[in-house]
Amino acid sequence: MLEFRNVSFSYEKERPVISDLSFKIEEGETVGLIGANGAGKSTVMKLFLGLLMPDSGSILVDGKELTKEVLSDVRKALGFVLQDSDDQMFMPTVIDDMMFAPLNYGMSREEAEAKADEVLEKLGLTELKNRYNHRISGGEKRMAAIATILAMEPKVILMDEPTAALDPYNRRMVINTIKELPQTKVITSHDLDMIMDTCSRVILLSKGRVAADGPAEEILKDKDLLEANRMELPLRYYM
Amino acid sequence: MNKLETALRDLSEMDRLNSIDSPVHRMSPLAKFLITIAYIAVTVSFDKYQLSNMLVMILYPAFMFSLSGIPVRTCFYKLRIVLPLVMAVGLFNPFLDRVPVMRIGSFVVTAGMISMVTLMLKGVFSLTASFLLVATTPMDCICAALRKLHVPSMLVTLLLLTYRYAGVLTEEASVMTDAYLLRAPGQKGVHISAWGSFLGQLLLRSMDRADDLYASMKLRGFSGEFAYAKDVKLSASDTVLMVLCIGAFILFRLVNIAGLLGSLFV
Numbered sequence: 001m002l003e004f005r006n007v008s009f010s011y012e013k014e015r016p017v018i019s020d021l022s023f024k025i026e027e028g029e030t031v032g033l034i035g036a037n038g039a040g041k042s043t044v045m046k047l048f049l050g051l052l053m054p055d056s057g058s059i060l061v062d063g064k065e066l067t068k069e070v071l072s073d074v075r076k077a078l079g080f081v082l083q084d085s086d087d088q089m090f091m092p093t094v095i096d097d098m099m100f101a102p103l104n105y106g107m108s109r110e111e112a113e114a115k116a117d118e119v120l121e122k123l124g125l126t127e128l129k130n131r132y133n134h135r136i137s138g139g140e141k142r143m144a145a146i147a148t149i150l151a152m153e154p155k156v157i158l159m160d161e162p163t164a165a166l167d168p169y170n171r172r173m174v175i176n177t178i179k180e181l182p183q184t185k186v187i188t189s190h191d192l193d194m195i196m197d198t199c200s201r202v203i204l205l206s207k208g209r210v211a212a213d214g215p216a217e218e219i220l221k222d223k224d225l226l227e228a229n230r231m232e233l234p235l236r237y238y239m
Numbered sequence: 240m241n242k243l244e245t246a247l248r249d250l251s252e253m254d255r256l257n258s259i260d261s262p263v264h265r266m267s268p269l270a271k272f273l274i275t276i277a278y279i280a281v282t283v284s285f286d287k288y289q290l291s292n293m294l295v296m297i298l299y300p301a302f303m304f305s306l307s308g309i310p311v312r313t314c315f316y317k318l319r320i321v322l323p324l325v326m327a328v329g330l331f332n333p334f335l336d337r338v339p340v341m342r343i344g345s346f347v348v349t350a351g352m353i354s355m356v357t358l359m360l361k362g363v364f365s366l367t368a369s370f371l372l373v374a375t376t377p378m379d380c381i382c383a384a385l386r387k388l389h390v391p392s393m394l395v396t397l398l399l400l401t402y403r404y405a406g407v408l409t410e411e412a413s414v415m416t417d418a419y420l421l422r423a424p425g426q427k428g429v430h431i432s433a434w435g436s437f438l439g440q441l442l443l444r445s446m447d448r449a450d451d452l453y454a455s456m457k458l459r460g461f462s463g464e465f466a467y468a469k470d471v472k473l474s475a476s477d478t479v480l481m482v483l484c485i486g487a488f489i490l491f492r493l494v495n496i497a498g499l500l501g502s503l504f505v
Contacts, residue, residue, distance in 0.1 A: 087455055100459055
């Protein structure tokens with residue numbers, strides 16, 4: 001479904017952020033992309049989305065190599081939930097935002113609204129439909145941001161810190177929602193408890209390389225491995 | 240609460256006004272926009288000495304205020320910063336144009352005084368009409384109406400995003416101001432020596448946000464044309480109302496209604 005083949009990338013010459021990175025994510029998998037600050041997680045996300053292009057190597061999305069020519073097709077298959085929902089929810093109301101992508105991809109207004117209604121109902125957010133984006137709470141905004149992506153019907157969902165700055169109730173709500181999504185998911189986060197709850201597999205990045213790749217249960221319990229990569233065990237393992 | 244937080248509350252207040260349910264709020268945004276433009280165009284077209292002719296233009300805002308349920312006080316409170324500037328436009332006319340035109344008892348009314356009041360009223364009427372449009376129509380509907388009138392997409396998108404992010408940016412500036420004031424006890428505001436770095440930081444934050452925002456738009460299929468969720472259409476009743484309003488404005492412009500009414504009693 002998603003594949004990095006020997007990808008290297010640098011923002012400045014002589015200082016590579018991603019070095020010869022290779023991994024593959026199969027359809028239906030939920031993968032946690034973890035690592036300390038500066039490990040290259042956000043860059044990997046941007047490379048998947050075609051917001052950055054690799055200096056060398058290739059990226060495959062749904063069997064297609066990511067090039068400028070296929071970018072719009074590839075982006076249609078990918079939904080990206082940004083860390084700051086204010087950056088994502090740029091339209092005045094929740095429904096405007098939810099209809100933004102479907103309308104851009106050629107749906108009629110009626111179809112786009114029906115799609116938005118269906119997603120809102122599925123997520124239990126129907127009361128948010130006509131609310132102004134700047135008048136809803138942080139937790140509601142995060143859920144609405146996920147809803148805007150689901151309205152696109154993407155095959156893969158990429159999430160950047162989906163539980164950052166949420167209170168426990170809203171955090172749990174987001175986690176439960178993520179768990180119920182059937183799509184292939186890639187989640188970057190420092191919230192390792194959330195990664196444990198939602199992901200079956202974890203890729204640990206360090207200095208732009210894969211430091212470990214395997215089952216979440218295994219990697220997230222490995223204290224030495226995590227500490228060697230400037231991370232700590234999930235809180236549940238301290239109890 | 241710092242001044243920026245007050246500004247944020249003012250922005251929220253506009254949303255509350257937008258959400259009132261009234262016949263004016265239910266009117267087509269396109270009709271309201273065109274009526275407002277026609278009203279402003281007619282109002283500013285009066286000659287500077289046609290004070291009595293122009294007075295009848297007050298009927299439109301009066302009618303709209305009573306129908307929309309928006310308090311007149313709220314309008315003047317919101318416009319408290321702009322109104323004095325607008326009113327200052329003709330302030331020097333009484334000194335520059337001293338030709339006497341009439342006498343009220345021993346008080347001589349000069350042409351300059353008439354033109355000053357006319358200019359002030361033009362400003363007040365135009366601002367009030369604009370306020371009524373914005374207070375009764377959500378910004379996305381105004382933007383959709385502008386696109387319907389073929390205003391360039393880039394300008395309309397800019398307007399929409401500026402409105403959406405004015406609040407977010409003000410919030411960031413407010414947090415920065417609080418952080419500054421907490422470390423600068425006794426100061427009433429941000430000291431002039433810190434303005435450069437303060438604005439620089441704000442600019443950098445805005446640029447970062449703009450980058451993320453544009454990425455988010457591109458990733459959802461944006462290709463230069465904004466797809467508005469709401470479609471603005473003119474119903475038959477909206478069209479009739481619009482024609483009646485614009486017709487009345489033209490009539491007010493061509494015929495001195497106040498003069499005619501006055502002549503009935505003199």
